[in-house]
Amino acid sequence: MKRLRGTIGKWNGKTVEKFEPSIGGSLGINAGFATTLQGAVPSERVHEVLEDFIRFYKNQRSSQESFHDFVSRLGREAVQELLNLYMESLDKLACF
Numbered sequence: 001m002k003r004l005r006g007t008i009g010k011w012n013g014k015t016v017e018k019f020e021p022s023i024g025g026s027l028g029i030n031a032g033f034a035t036t037l038q039g040a041v042p043s044e045r046v047h048e049v050l051e052d053f054i055r056f057y058k059n060q061r062s063s064q065e066s067f068h069d070f071v072s073r074l075g076r077e078a079v080q081e082l083l084n085l086y087m088e089s090l091d092k093l094a095c096f
Helices: 043-060 067-074 076-094
Strands: 003-011 014-023
Touching (some): 014 076
Antiparallel strands (some): 003 014
16 A cells, blocks of 8 residues: 545545545656555544555565565556455445
């Protein structure tokens, strides 16, 4: 995760702070801009998304692979799918 952009939105009928995660940016020889994922996570749940992203990276990366190289190898879509699963579970919670 390279950046979290703050925003305001509705969740569970209330106006809350949300964050949109961006991934994959880097400096140096293979420099590139981070890509913002689709989906804004309520601020009180951001730690869960970060924990899942870190766990996913640790379990799926190659030996000594940087996060930037990991995202480049798997593609943004793989990380977006992880966020989509999380956003679907939040939608179900918001219905209660």
